[in-house]
Amino acid sequence: MSGKRVTIKDLAEELSVSTATVSLVLSGRGEEYRISDETRIRIEEATERLGYRPDRLARSMRVGRSDTIGVVFPDMTESFMNHVLEGIEEVANQKKTSLMIATSSLDYKVEARNLESLQDRRVDGLLIIPYAPFNHEKYSDRVVKRVARSATPIVVLDRMIPGIDTCAVLGNDRTAAAGATARLLDKGCRKPAYVGLDINISTLQERRGGFYSTVENAGLADVVRECLIRRRDPESDDLRNWLKESIAAGTLPDGFLVSTNGLALKLRKLLIELTGRPPGDGLYRIARFGEDSEYFPTGMMEVVQPHKEIGRRATRKLFKKISGATIPEDQRIERLDMEIRNET
Amino acid sequence: MSGKRVTIKDLAEELSVSTATVSLVLSGRGEEYRISDETRIRIEEATERLGYRPDRLARSMRVGRSDTIGVVFPDMTESFMNHVLEGIEEVANQKKTSLMIATSSLDYKVEARNLESLQDRRVDGLLIIPYAPFNHEKYSDRVVKRVARSATPIVVLDRMIPGIDTCAVLGNDRTAAAGATARLLDKGCRKPAYVGLDINISTLQERRGGFYSTVENAGLADVVRECLIRRRDPESDDLRNWLKESIAAGTLPDGFLVSTNGLALKLRKLLIELTGRPPGDGLYRIARFGEDSEYFPTGMMEVVQPHKEIGRRATRKLFKKISGATIPEDQRIERLDMEIRNET
DNA sequence: GTGAAAGCGCTAACAT
């Protein structure tokens, strides 16, 4: 097809002007530098005619800014990532900034590689949804810490990394969990339980904390129960066994607060299977972080996280840091409220 | 925090060697160029000590390769994009190549901007899932065509762009549609209908074509019906009205082939609402491109597209093009078979 | 009003 790329130098030679003149005109500062209209027109015409396109790599190199931000995710398939990404893209687009995306494949070593790789590519900043290790899992945050200490601006989304002091945009998980738990109690639940992943991230600790604070205030500390899931494997029988034992012992909870949507779907299925009754018909209720998909109502209470808005805010915050602004101490962590829905 | 980045020059000065030596050692060609072990060790030590990280931008500039590929999608939220992306990432990772991702926001002008922007950033190649315009929609493929003619290697995924001759990795849509339709007839359907989006892409034309070829071979050409949806708006009443009229006229089909999953979910809901009967219990059957999500069986027949594999193959093909290989004419278009499931 | 030239950090051809 077309041969080599045409450069600013080609344009300059073609028109017998200097590369400086061409550059000035093309960057819209022709007026400012009082380039004559004639020259300007000729340059614009040749640009069009030869199909010149600027080399953004060369430009980045010269100006020390790549107009690119890096996004590091644990996992592509979790659907909430899409919504976060939508928000990120929306504001990145406004700033004419491109996105380099890398996922950690649920492996902290891959995450580390990705972070360094993006930094080496001179992204202007990094948006990170950090990898969340199970409590018993082997894990090192060495690289994350180093990247966080480096000069690259960083904003963390959805969760905080313990021991790393950077900007973050999070959901108001504790309040939401407390609220949802209170709703369960309002509806008559007297034997509440927390079902969650045994993962060491702020988000989940807060959800659990919110649950317990409400339950304890209601004087239910002695009947409350808990099931913590210790592995990623969705085929694991941990939850089923816990439920079976509960039923056998007569301690089946009548209200569940579930930390994540996938886990809640699994819980619901198991409960229907084991008790023959759906949630919300008198035997038990389920509230969970996450929401129903359009065509499949589940009868569970929803705690809706503003994922897209989290993406937007985080990206705006990142651009603020990139532009050199110092974020005041009290604005470093932004918390967004969640909505509780479907309390039937 | 840490000050300026440390460069190869800094290392060279620190050790009183030349930048060339440092560069050679760091790129692992120390042996080859017979750099002494001592020098090599000193360089490696200083690299570590000063926290040197290579500037990939500068490198790209010099070697004319960015080790980055661009990915252009119509839309982030459609769930099949995730799976395609997974496949893409898998092979990109193997090649130590980063991904720049941009979505078209269902707007061909945005798509055009994204394509040019990525090209300006000197991606080594482009993976495109082209924007698919409705048949009556304003649309121009000018930019897409120009990009396709440029020197940048391109592979198109999931659909072909009319009039653009490039490599593509696609599902075997025609065969799959014909197969699913045949299954519907096998199960006893005698009044089949095609329900699809009125969108001008190869994929959907082939699905429709496959449906009709089977139906006509079965001698049902005179009873077959069709509903084409002419707008993106999911709130539109077009489908409901069509069904209502069919019921009133006594021409409600007993077997539907639906072009896309979202549309099928909508159809199913409407049919349950209007007839009081679920799919598969005798009144009607639905087959559609797409699959059930884990916890929500729909009773519809599934045509499962190998999205992840499409991503993988397309990316491998792109790397082949990037490496300069010429793809033989008969291998330019790769078609992957789909699986038909849940034929109850 | 426009041109000449330096330099961003790196690699590779050529010298020594």
Next chain:
DNA sequence: ATGTTAGCGCTTTCAC
């Protein structure tokens, strides 16, 4: 066995 140097394409300062 290592150093020198040109140059990737662009921006920007300074000179005329």
